[in-house]
Amino acid sequence: MTLPNDIVITPQLVADHGLKPDEYDKIVALIGRTPTYTELGIFSAMWNEHCSYKSSKKWLKTLPTTGPRVIQGPGENAGVVDIGDGQAVVFKMESHNHPSFIEPYQGAGTGMGGILRDVFTMGARPVAAMNALRFGAPGHEKTRHLVSGVVAGIGGYGNAFGVPTVGGEVEFDERYNGNILVNAFAAGLADTDKIFYSKAEGVGLPVVYLGAKTGRDGVGGATMASAEFGDDIDEKRPTVQVGDPFTEKRLLEACLELMATGAVIAIQDMGAAGLTCSAVEMGAKGDLGIELDLDKVPVRETHMTAYEMMLSESQERMLMVLHPEKEAEARAVFEKWELDFATVGKTTDDLRFRVLWQGDEVANLPIKDLGDEAPEYDRPWTEPQRPAALAATDIPQMEVADALLKLMGSHQIASRRWVYEQYDTLILGNSLQRPGGDAGVIRVEGHDTKALAFTSDVTPRYCEADPYEGGKQAVAEAWRNLTATGAEPLAATDNLNFGNPERPEIMGQLVGAVKGIGEACRVLEFPIVSGNVSLYNETNGRGILPTPTIGGVGLLPDWNKMARIGFAAENQVILLVGSPAARGTHLGQSIYLRDLFGRRDGTAPTVDLAHEKRTGDFVRKLIRSGTATACHDLSDGGLAVGLAEMAIASGIGANIVDLTDQSPILQYFGEDQGRYLLTVNLDPQGDEIAALWAEAKSLGIHAPWIGTTGGTDLVLGAARPVAVRDLAAAHEGWFPSYMNG
Amino acid sequence: MKSAVIVFPGLNRDRDMIAALTKISGTAPQVVWHQDADLPDVDLVVIPGGFSYGDYLRCGAIAARSPIMDKLRERAAQGVKVLGVCNGFQILIEAGLLPGALMRNKSLKFVCREVKLEVVNAATDFTRGYKEGQIIRCPVAHHDGNYFADADTIARLEGNGQVAFRYAEGTNPNGSINDIAGIFNEQKNVLGLMPHPENLIESAHGGSDGRALFSGLLGQAA
Numbered sequence: 001m002t003l004p005n006d007i008v009i010t011p012q013l014v015a016d017h018g019l020k021p022d023e024y025d026k027i028v029a030l031i032g033r034t035p036t037y038t039e040l041g042i043f044s045a046m047w048n049e050h051c052s053y054k055s056s057k058k059w060l061k062t063l064p065t066t067g068p069r070v071i072q073g074p075g076e077n078a079g080v081v082d083i084g085d086g087q088a089v090v091f092k093m094e095s096h097n098h099p100s101f102i103e104p105y106q107g108a109g110t111g112m113g114g115i116l117r118d119v120f121t122m123g124a125r126p127v128a129a130m131n132a133l134r135f136g137a138p139g140h141e142k143t144r145h146l147v148s149g150v151v152a153g154i155g156g157y158g159n160a161f162g163v164p165t166v167g168g169e170v171e172f173d174e175r176y177n178g179n180i181l182v183n184a185f186a187a188g189l190a191d192t193d194k195i196f197y198s199k200a201e202g203v204g205l206p207v208v209y210l211g212a213k214t215g216r217d218g219v220g221g222a223t224m225a226s227a228e229f230g231d232d233i234d235e236k237r238p239t240v241q242v243g244d245p246f247t248e249k250r251l252l253e254a255c256l257e258l259m260a261t262g263a264v265i266a267i268q269d270m271g272a273a274g275l276t277c278s279a280v281e282m283g284a285k286g287d288l289g290i291e292l293d294l295d296k297v298p299v300r301e302t303h304m305t306a307y308e309m310m311l312s313e314s315q316e317r318m319l320m321v322l323h324p325e326k327e328a329e330a331r332a333v334f335e336k337w338e339l340d341f342a343t344v345g346k347t348t349d350d351l352r353f354r355v356l357w358q359g360d361e362v363a364n365l366p367i368k369d370l371g372d373e374a375p376e377y378d379r380p381w382t383e384p385q386r387p388a389a390l391a392a393t394d395i396p397q398m399e400v401a402d403a404l405l406k407l408m409g410s411h412q413i414a415s416r417r418w419v420y421e422q423y424d425t426l427i428l429g430n431s432l433q434r435p436g437g438d439a440g441v442i443r444v445e446g447h448d449t450k451a452l453a454f455t456s457d458v459t460p461r462y463c464e465a466d467p468y469e470g471g472k473q474a475v476a477e478a479w480r481n482l483t484a485t486g487a488e489p490l491a492a493t494d495n496l497n498f499g500n501p502e503r504p505e506i507m508g509q510l511v512g513a514v515k516g517i518g519e520a521c522r523v524l525e526f527p528i529v530s531g532n533v534s535l536y537n538e539t540n541g542r543g544i545l546p547t548p549t550i551g552g553v554g555l556l557p558d559w560n561k562m563a564r565i566g567f568a569a570e571n572q573v574i575l576l577v578g579s580p581a582a583r584g585t586h587l588g589q590s591i592y593l594r595d596l597f598g599r600r601d602g603t604a605p606t607v608d609l610a611h612e613k614r615t616g617d618f619v620r621k622l623i624r625s626g627t628a629t630a631c632h633d634l635s636d637g638g639l640a641v642g643l644a645e646m647a648i649a650s651g652i653g654a655n656i657v658d659l660t661d662q663s664p665i666l667q668y669f670g671e672d673q674g675r676y677l678l679t680v681n682l683d684p685q686g687d688e689i690a691a692l693w694a695e696a697k698s699l700g701i702h703a704p705w706i707g708t709t710g711g712t713d714l715v716l717g718a719a720r721p722v723a724v725r726d727l728a729a730a731h732e733g734w735f736p737s738y739m740n741g
Numbered sequence: 742m743k744s745a746v747i748v749f750p751g752l753n754r755d756r757d758m759i760a761a762l763t764k765i766s767g768t769a770p771q772v773v774w775h776q777d778a779d780l781p782d783v784d785l786v787v788i789p790g791g792f793s794y795g796d797y798l799r800c801g802a803i804a805a806r807s808p809i810m811d812k813l814r815e816r817a818a819q820g821v822k823v824l825g826v827c828n829g830f831q832i833l834i835e836a837g838l839l840p841g842a843l844m845r846n847k848s849l850k851f852v853c854r855e856v857k858l859e860v861v862n863a864a865t866d867f868t869r870g871y872k873e874g875q876i877i878r879c880p881v882a883h884h885d886g887n888y889f890a891d892a893d894t895i896a897r898l899e900g901n902g903q904v905a906f907r908y909a910e911g912t913n914p915n916g917s918i919n920d921i922a923g924i925f926n927e928q929k930n931v932l933g934l935m936p937h938p939e940n941l942i943e944s945a946h947g948g949s950d951g952r953a954l955f956s957g958l959l960g961q962a963a
Contacts, residue, residue, distance in 0.1 A: 155851045159882070160792040162753025246751045246795025336776075337750065424853045424882045426940050429757040443945055559945070 004360050005036040013037075017044035018227055023375055030369055038306045038355060038362040042370070044220075045273035045311055046280060049535050052374035055501040056533045059514040067527040069490055071192060077118040077269065078188075079529025080195055081491045083555050087444065088195065089452055090124035091187035093132070093495040093551040095534035099240040100182040101229070104149025108182050109157035109243040113315050115186040116161060117269040120252050121318065123196040123259050124188025127428060128442050129158055131168040131184050132456045132495070132549045133419075136177030138411050138738055143172065146180055147419075148739065153243075154184070155422040160245035161252070164431050165423035166440025167454050169549075172411045173461075178229060178539030183495040185456055185551040189444065196259060198268040198278075200286035200321045200347050205265065207279070207290060207345035208327075210334055211251045211317040213300035214275070217241050218313025228500055228538040247316040247339070254337040255318065261333070263326035270317040276310045278319040279345070280353055283367045289348035290367060294357040298340040306357035321347060381507035386466050390588050390602040395665050400719035403596055403669065404640045408648075409730030410595050411738070413637055418735035436649070437565045438484040438633055441556065451559035453487035455552045459636070460545035462604035465589050467509045471516025471548055472607045473673060478552030479524045480633040483616040484676060486562050486623035487554030492521065494531040494550055499543020501535045509546040510535075517548060523609035524616075526552070561624050566649030568629035570710035572679040573689065574654060576639065577622075577696070577703040578615035582662040584638055584670025591636045592669035605673050612674045614699050619676050627680055627692065634675040640668035640716060642677050647714050647724045648731055656707035658717025668716055679709060742959045744770040744785040747813070749804040752791030752828060754937065761939035762787070765952060766959040773809065780812045783821070785958060790827030790882070790937065800843065800885045801831030810836045822866060822958065823931040827883055830923070830933030839926055839933045840898070841890030846883070847916025853882040856912035858922055858936060862902045865929045870953025876909050877950040879936040886935035888917035888924075898924055905932055 007013075014024045017040055027035055027043050035043065049055060065073035071088055072080035078092035096111025112129065119126050131154055136143045147170075158165055163186065200207075218241035258264060266286065268278040275292070283290035294309050304312075322330055327343070334341035348354075353370060355363035407413050420435040432451055433441035439455040457477040463470030475492065482489040494517060499506040521528055537544040556562055576583060587593055588602020622628040630650075634642040647653055659667060682689040684705055696703040713721040744762050748755050755772075763769045771781045780786060793804035804810070810832075817823050817838055825833035833839045846852055858879050860871040871877065890898070895918060898904055906923040913920045915935070923934025938951025 152850070159851055159853075159884075160751070160753070160795060162791065244795070246792060246797065249753060249792075250750055336774075421854050422851050424851075426853065426880055426937075426946075427754060427757065427882065429760055429940050429946065432945060 003036045003362060003364060007037040009034055009040055017041065018048050019044055023047060026375065030373060031365060036362055038310055039365060041307045041311050042276050042363055042365065045276045046370045047374045050272055051277055053533055054375045055377050055379050055535060056496065056510060057376050058378055059511055062514065063518045063528045064521045065527050065529060067491065067525065070527055070529055071195065073529045074531060076197055077121045079491060079493060080122065081529060081553065082192060085447065086192050088190050088192045089187055089553055090119050090122050090190055091185065091493055091553055092118050092530035093183055093185040093493040093549060094118065094532040095495050095497060096182045096184060097179060097497065097534050097537055100150055101180050103240040104146050105153035105156065106240050106242050108150040108153035110241045110315055111182050111184040112154050112157040113243045113245065113248050114271050115184040116163065116248065117271065119186045119188040120255055121196065121267055121269040122190065123194050124190035125256060126163045126186050126188040127430065128166045128187045128440060128454050129163045129185060130166060130440065130454055130456045130551065131182065133168065133170045134176045134181035134547060135172050136180065137174040138172050140174065140177045144739060150182055151419050151422050157243050157245045159424040161249050162427050164425050164427050164442065165420065166425060166431060166442060167435055167456060169456050170416050170419055173545060175545045178542065179537040179544050181497050181544065181547055183549045185493065187454060187553060196264055196267050198266055198282050198285055200266040200282040200288050202265065203288065203347055203349045205321050205347045206324055206327060206343045207292065207347065208320045208322050209297060209317065209340065209342045209344045210320060211339055212244060212247045212314060213298040213340055214309055214312050215300045215314045216304065216308055216312060219308055219311045228536045230540060241313045241315050243315050250337040250339055251316050251318065254334050254339055258330050258333045261326060261329050263322050263330045264320055265323060266321040268319050270319060272313065274311060274313050280367055280370050282319065282321060283347065283353060284371045289350040289352045290345060291348050291354045292345040292356065294355060296342050296344045298342050306355060306362040310355065379501050379507045380504045381511045382504040384467050384505065384508050384512055387601055387603060395587065395663050396597045397665065398596060400640065400664050400668055400716050401722045403592065404644060405722060405726065405730050406596060407591060407637050407641055408644055408727050409734050411734060412591055412595055413641055414734035415731045416735065417732060418739060432559050432562065433485065433564065438481040439487065441485055441559065441562060443559055449558040449560065451556040451562065453482045453485045453554040453556060455481035456549060457481060458547055458549045460547045461589050461594065461600065463513055463546040463548065466604040467512025467546055468516040469604045469606050470546065471513035472520040472609065474548055474550045475517050475520035475524065475526060476607045476609065476612050476673060477635060478550040479526050480616060482552050482554030483620050484563060484631045484633045485556065486620055487556045488620065489524065489526050489552055489554045491527050491529045492550050492552045494528050494548060496531065496533045497537055497544060497547040497549065498535050499538040506543055513546055513548045520607065520609055524613055561626060563623045563628055563631035565632040565646050566630060567646050567652040567654065567679055567709045570652055572629055572681050572709045573684050573705055574707045574709060575678045575680060575703045576675060576706045577619055577678050577701065578675045579702050579704055580672055581702060582666065583659055584667045584672055586670045586672045587666060590669060590671045605671050607673045615674050615701050618696060618699055618701055619678060622678060628678045629681050630679045632677045634677065638669045638671050644714055644727045646677060648728045651724060652709050653711040653713045653724050654707055654709045655711065655715045656717055664717060664719065742766065742785060743783040744787060745773050745781050745783045746770045746787045746789060747773045747775065747809060749775045749793040749807065751793045751795050752789055754790035754827065757939045758787055758789035758826065761942050761955060765942065765955040775807050775809050777809060780816055785822045785824065786813060786816060788825045788829030788832050790829055793828055793832060799835065801828060801835040804832045805835035814838065817931055820930055825933040826937060826939065827935055830935055831885065833931065833933045838931050839924055840894050841888055843885050844887040844889050845885050846887050846914065851884040852914045854914060855880050856914055856936065857909040858906045859909040861904045861907050865925060867932045867954060867958055868905060870957030878941060878948055879938055879951055880940050881914050881936045883935055886915040886917065888921045890918065895919060901927060903927065906934055
């Protein structure tokens with residue numbers, strides 16, 4: 001077979017497509033001839049790291065992905081989890097790191113657009129969003145510009161689309177100076193019997209193109225996102241897509257309306273690698289061939305080549321296989337919403353992916369092999385070097401009150417209000433907990449008491465020190481944040497951000513983190529149902545901190561029994577549930593060391609998963625029974641920061657009684673895992689609290705009474721009292737002052 | 742009282758508004774698509790918030806030129822009550838049903854937070870559920886809520902009791918002139934406001950200060 005081809009395939013052209021010589025040889029062997037230019041583009045789109053997971057697949061397969069509530073695990077546009085009453089939550093997290101660094105507003109906005117589309121492609125109406133953002137050092141020349149652009153881009157897209165942002169993370173570290181991370185999460189609600197999938201069924205059925213027109217934006221985007229950055233980064237701007245949330249909103253409404261007519265057999269959004277990836281996926285999953293006629297594709301620019309059309313990443317587009325008898329009805333829906341609707345091809349029985357353009361066949365490839373035969377690597381990896389533990393006597397000293405005030409006003413701990421007030425956090429009218437607490441919570445529309453909790457977590461400095469423990473900690477922290485609202489953690493999505501996997505030490509980080517994530521998910525019964533891998537987050541040979549972000553989803557049967565972080569009232573007993581006997585012991589890799597002493601040493605804290613599970617289950621029970629009046633898990637900055645956050649959220653102070661035989665620094669700033677602060681409205685000498693302690697003891701959980709709420713100061717034992725007002729001022733002050741600076 | 746909600750492509754607080762009207766009056770409003778030929782026979786027409794036509798031109802400018810707006814102008818002239826919230830307020834201004842302009846927020850940023858509002862004129866069908874001078878909580882979520890009008894218009898609005906709500910206690914989120922958050926037309930049957938009372942009507946919202954606006958209008962107990 002020969003296909004017309006004007007462009008000579010040279011080794012340089014192959015390399016420019018991100019394909020290695022042996023990968024190209026495999027292509028030639030597979031199709032028995034030299035590929036056309038369009039075919040080379042198609043292979044590069046399907047076989048890049050972003051689409052093929054070629055470096056990570058071997059390890060992703062080890063993650064637990066099933067459970068009694070899991071309806072759909074990884075492999076579709078998003079994971080689907082049963083929440084009872086015939087309803088399901090559909091969710092996923094995905095990165096848009098490379099484009100957001102090159103062009104922050106459009107990069108972050110289209111990241112939102114992509115993840116929202118993944119959710120409504122499955123028939124779910126998006127109800128909540130989160131964003132996990134990581135930027136370079138605050139003092140780096142690009143950081144302010146990137147923060148400002150990314151936040152505006154997310155807001156510009158999400159606000160116009162109309163989904164509440166209920167949570168997220170913002171973190172700064174010099175290791176992200178050359179590669180920021182923008183991980184976008186979206187969740188939607190659907191009926192369990194009305195979930196839509198990408199698998200095509202039936203021969204000779206119309207393949208229909210819907211949504212926005214195809215332009216030249218984003219050509220080669222997925223390939224760009226599968227390479228590290230060098231000094232030529234500004235030349236990559238044309239590979240960034242341009243977002244149109246107005247079209248996305250209409251596409252949402254039109255798709256849901258169309259799905260309700262029963263016309264849709266299969267649906268796939270056009271995300272990375274656009275028309276190529278969506279068409280191949282629908283065909284390959286259904287054991288069918290696909291024939292596309294590019295002359296029928298709606299375009300917004302003239303003289304587009306087949307290559308450009310196949311690789312365009314223009315946004316807000318969908319591909320569907322429709323029941324032919326419903327085509328007219330389907331067309332009417334899209335015309336109502338003033339969106340393009342064009343039959344651009346058909347399903348075939350020959351398992352070929354054929355592309356016609358201006359009367360020529362410009363591609364004719366084995367459709368299954370495009371996905372199934374993609375390279376899969378068992379890349380060499382080395383066991384990470386773990387830092388030495390801190391010596392027991394190595395406790396740098398600072399007055400506890402001074403340290404706390406400094407941390408509350410630091411870039412790591414300060415309030416993210418400047419960010420989240422640019423996001424619509426209450427649209428749809430169901431937001432029960434907005435950003436600033438342990439997890440975002442929305443009620444489930446149409447149900448009297450049910451609610452969903454969302455959180456996004458990872459501690460990259462722990463992952464750098466110990467990828468395995470860091471991976472465990474990311475999952476445990478997400479599970480803990482959901483539990484702290486009273487929610488039952490259901491399932492998670494993972495967004496694995498790493499450097500260049502061709503370097504064995506980076507691959508070692510990925511392997512260690514995935515092993516840790518898998519272990520924690522198994523013990524905590526918290527399966528991974530969707531996810532995304534972003535590698536090559538590296539500039540001129542320097543990688544980011546390993547950042548496996550975990551997005552967690554939990555279910556509250558009754559939101560009237562939900563916990564918040566603010567102290568509920570004065571004179572309530574404060575318990576530190578899950579505490580070691582010495583309350584706090586672990587200073588290695590802590591925020592106290594890093595941000596007050598510039599030290600990044602020591603081991604990462606470890607997570608005892610069995611203890612974590614018992615403690616969380618106990619805490620959740622206390623919340624649901626109404627015993628707990630407020631709850632907050634401890635993380636960055638340890639006990640002191642946790643108490644300060646509870647005080648700031650309520651305006652109520654607290655008096656804490658020290659342990660006299662343990663260093664105040666370790667007690668207040670140690671980052672031991674698996675701990676929750678809980679307040680209860682019980683007599684500390686009474687029978688009820690004695691019963692609570694007896695139950696805790698029987699479970700092997702230490703839950704000491706450490707103090708009492710009340711007053712306008714936070715008094716940490718012998719330390720100087722700090723006015724809650726001053727803590728709040730420090731906490732609120734950093735972000736606006738940094739952005740104005 | 743019967744109500745209708747007009748939906749333009751790109752509006753996205755229609756669901757919030759429909760839920761509020763339904764919960765407070767017990768009856769769902771009729772939903773009117775912007776291409777529908779006519780408005781149903783109702784006592785209240787609401788244009789909810791969002792980003793009609795993406796706000797790619799001036800906010801509200803394209804929707805204001807939609808044929809359904811001619812029908813709305815006719816009904817308003819006949820005394821039918823019209824409420825525009827956020828993008829709905831912008832559309833009513835662009836349609837000439839209310840005076841002035843809504844400019845980009847002074848911060849140049851989108852802002853979503855809770856503010857305090859003073860009820861400036863409680864002697865209207867819209868605001869009779871409140872007391873004059875009452876301070877209520879209400880969320881805002883907008884990018885272009887910075888109300889402006891020339892000095893003569895402002896004097897007329899202030900003099901005629903056409904200022905409905907003012908941002909109070911230093912919470913003006915957008916730099917609007919005289920802290921104006923919402924205004925009436927001269928006849929007081931058209932109200933436009935930037936804040937979202939529909940997002941503060943029940944305990945799940947953390948308060949119900951927005952409820953009286955609808956219950957006053959719909960003739961239901963607050």
